[in-house]
Structure formats: structure tokens, C-alpha cells
Amino acid sequence: MAAVERALAAIKERDGAINAFTAVLPERALAKARTASGVLKGIPFAVKNLFDVKGLPTLAGSKINRDLPPATRDSPLIERLEAAGAVLVGTLNMDEYAYGFSTENSHYGPTRNPHNLDHVAGGSSGGSAAAVAAGMVPLTLGSDTNGSIRVPSSFCGIWGLKPTFGRLARDGSFPFVNSLDHLGPFADSVDLLAASYDVMHEGMAVSGLRGIDGLKIARATGYFEENAEPEVYELVKEAAEKLGTKQTVEIPAAGRGRAAAFIITASESGQLHLPNLRKRPQDFEPMIVERLMAGAMMPAAWYLQAQRVRRWYYRLVMKLFETVDVILAPATPRPAQKIGQETFSIRGKEMLARPNTGLLTQPISCIGLPVVCAPVGKVGGLPVGMQIIAAPWREDHCFRVARALA
Numbered sequence: 166m167a168a169v170e171r172a173l174a175a176i177k178e179r180d181g182a183i184n185a186f187t188a189v190l191p192e193r194a195l196a197k198a199r200t201a202s203g204v205l206k207g208i209p210f211a212v213k214n215l216f217d218v219k220g221l222p223t224l225a226g227s228k229i230n231r232d233l234p235p236a237t238r239d240s241p242l243i244e245r246l247e248a249a250g251a252v253l254v255g256t257l258n259m260d261e262y263a264y265g266f267s268t269e270n271s272h273y274g275p276t277r278n279p280h281n282l283d284h285v286a287g288g289s290s291g292g293s294a295a296a297v298a299a300g301m302v303p304l305t306l307g308s309d310t311n312g313s314i315r316v317p318s319s320f321c322g323i324w325g326l327k328p329t330f331g332r333l334a335r336d337g338s339f340p341f342v343n344s345l346d347h348l349g350p351f352a353d354s355v356d357l358l359a360a361s362y363d364v365m366h367e368g369m370a371v372s373g374l375r376g377i378d379g380l381k382i383a384r385a386t387g388y389f390e391e392n393a394e395p396e397v398y399e400l401v402k403e404a405a406e407k408l409g410t411k412q413t414v415e416i417p418a419a420g421r422g423r424a425a426a427f428i429i430t431a432s433e434s435g436q437l438h439l440p441n442l443r444k445r446p447q448d449f450e451p452m453i454v455e456r457l458m459a460g461a462m463m464p465a466a467w468y469l470q471a472q473r474v475r476r477w478y479y480r481l482v483m484k485l486f487e488t489v490d491v492i493l494a495p496a497t498p499r500p501a502q503k504i505g506q507e508t509f510s511i512r513g514k515e516m517l518a519r520p521n522t523g524l525l526t527q528p529i530s531c532i533g534l535p536v537v538c539a540p541v542g543k544v545g546g547l548p549v550g551m552q553i554i555a556a557p558w559r560e561d562h563c564f565r566v567a568r569a570l571a
Contacts, residue, residue: 538550
């Protein structure tokens with residue numbers, strides 16, 4: 166009960182500056198806290214507002230979804246966390262329909278980075294990361310299609326998990342791209358990240374795993390070095406050295422994997438929202454409506470070819486995991502940009518900020534690999550994170566490495 170009361174007080178005190186929450190549920194939370202029991206007893210948590218929460222419309226960061234009837238039950242992942250004793254305290258801001266990397270939402274306002282309020286928190290799960298980084302709650306849930314857990318984890322300096330595609334059930338969440346969407350947790354510690362994951366899935370428990378003996382760990386070079394600022398990549402090198410490895414590996418065709426993800430994202434999301442694009446285009450976020458329209462008009466042949474490239478790229482990357490168990494790579498090319506900033510520079514090359522924030526995450530989510538995002542330091546006073554990447558279904562490898570870094 167005391168932890169929930171502290172969380173509610175922290176939200177009241179701090180969220181006016183951060184703007185992470187879109188709904189706070191004190192009555193529900195205090196009632197649940199009185200009877201909570203289990204391995205997560207009394208731990209307050211909040212969820213990205215694309216999760217169904219009984220009694221609330223599932224906003225998915227949008228204006229249009231305000232007109233939906235309230236959800237009649239909680240998302241299964243919320244039910245599992247609460248069955249283990251965790252207590253839901255509210256819902257969190259995001260990019261509209263999860264289509265973005267910054268949580269600069271014109272309907273609900275931008276979520277601000279707790280490390281510097283002039284900077285973005287990342288996206289699309291920006292509220293989820295900022296709420297943890299600001300100390301309002303220790304645990305949140307978000308989604309990751311092209312980097313929406315790893316980008317805000319990196320920008321806000323916290324732990325995040327994108328599980329293997331399909332590992333956590335997506336029932337009770339509003340979709341973005343059906344063939345790419347993942348759900349996963351953020352936490353203020355590796356231990357809590359692991360504990361929450363264990364209660365949400367059925368399979369190997371990761372909470373008790375320790376040690377990296379026998380793991381073959383390599384640092385990604387090539388694309389992942391060339392598309393990160395030198396100071397960011399140096400922190401990844403330092404983390405690799407802390408783990409005792411100097412082995413490197415190049416993930417082949419990562420740029421092609423990212424290109425396939427772009428096409429699949431645009432096509433599937435455009436088709437999903439086509440009815441409302443026809444009837445209510447003025448009610449969409451200005452930053453995404455044209456991308457959704459373009460995706461809805463994309464030729465089917467492009468989409469089919471992108472899925473072929475995706476399968477080809479998957480086979481190439483799987484060959485790497487015949488010789489290594491874990492690959493380390495930067496999560497973001499640079500620290501968080503300022504709110505409203507349209508461009509940034511990577512190794513002297515100027516590029517659009519919003520789409521290119523996912524330069525290093527899209528090639529990984531395209532093929533559904535599990536990733537723990539670990540904070541590895543700061544550049545210019547702002548956090549940056551590292552992707553700990555493993556083969557499908559080997560979240561245990563990710564957590565063993567994460568614990569060695571914690």
C-alpha cells in the first residue's frame with residue numbers, strides 16, 4: 166500500500182512537468198493495493214495507453230479513439246501483473262497510433278525527458294520510459310514495432326525489454342503493424358524487468374539467471390558503428406570490454422532489413438486506418454496522416470517484396486548466431502534531440518530526426534529478435550543505451566548479459 170501511495174504522490178508532484186500520464190486511477194489502485202499478494206506485491210505500474218484498461222477507452226495516443234466505448238476488461242498482460250500483486254496506477258502518453266519515435270503528441274502534448282525537459286523522451290512509448298526515469302513508478306508496459314521500447318529506454322536511461330516476436334500475447338492492445346508489433350516492460354532495475362517478464366509469459370524463468378560464462382558475445386560493427394555518433398559507439402565498446410569481449414561481428418544487409426521494415430510498417434498501418442483516413446483525416450496527428458495515406462496507397466507488390474527481403478535477411482542473421490550468442494549494438498544513433506527539432510547530424514551527415522531515430526532498432530525488430538536495452542552512460546548530459554541482442558526465444562542470454570552490466 167505504501168509504495169502505491171508514494172507513486173500516486175509522485176505522479177501528482179512531478180507529472181505536470183513531464184506529461185507522461187494521460188489517466189491516473191487512484192481509487193482503483195488503492196483498492197487493489199489493499200488485497201495485493203504475489204511476487205510483485207504492491208509494486209505500482211502503468212501502461213502505454215494502447216493497452217485495454219477496464220472502464221477507459223483505449224486511446225492509442227489518438228483523438229479518434231476517444232469515441233470508442235470503454236474497455237470491458239483489462240489487457241491479459243495487466244491481468245497477469247496484477248495476479249502477481251502489481252498494482253495499476255494509470256495510463257501513459259505515446260505517439261499517435263505508435264507511429265513515431267519522440268512522443269510529441271499534438272492531442273495530449275509532448276512527453277518531456279526527465280534528464281532535460283527541453284528534450285524528447287523518445288517514442289512511441291515515451292510516457293512509459295519517462296514515468297520510470299522520473300521515479301513516478303518503477304515498472305511500465307509499452308510496445309515496440311520499430312524501436313518504441315528501445316529508443317525511449319535509451320533516451321531516458323532505463324532498462325527495457327523487447328521480447329521475441331510473439332513471446333507476449335498482444336490481446337487487449339491496439340495494433341500498429343500486425344506482423345511487427347511486440348509488447349514488453351520497462352523498469353528501473355534488471356531484477357524488476359526480469360520479474361515482470363517472468364509473470365507475463367510461460368516458459369524459462371530469467372529472474373534467477375546469473376553469470377556470462379560460456380556465452381559468446383560480440384560487438385556489432387559496420388552499419389551499427391557507421392550510424393552512431395562516435396561518443397555513443399565508444400560507450401558500447403566500453404561495455405563490451407567490461408564484459409571481457411573484444412570480438413566483433415558485422416550484421417549483413419542491416420540497411421535492407423530496415424528498408425523492408427519501413428515498407429511493411431507503412432503498408433500495414435495505412436490499411437488498418439484506411440476507413441478513418443477516408444472519413445476523418447483532419448482528426449489524425451499532422452505528423453503521421455500523410456505517411457498513413459501513402460502507406461494505404463502502396464502497391465501490393467512492394468509489400469510482398471519487403472516480406473521476401475525480411476525472410477532473406479532473417480536467414481542471414483540466423484547464420485551469425487551459429488557462432489555467437491549475443492550481439493551488442495547501440496540503441497540510438499545519438500542522445501535525445503530537443504522537442505521540435507526537425508533534423509540532427511550523425512557523423513557529419515544531416516538527416517531528419519523523427520524517422521531516423523530508429524536507424525539502429527528497425528533492423529532488429531524487423532526479424533523479431535529479443536533485446537534488452539541497457540543504459541551504458543551519458544553523452545552531453547543525456548543518457549544513451551545499448552541493445553543486448555540474442556537469437557529468437559533466448560531472452561535468457563539477454564538477461565545474463567544485462568545482469569553482468571547492472
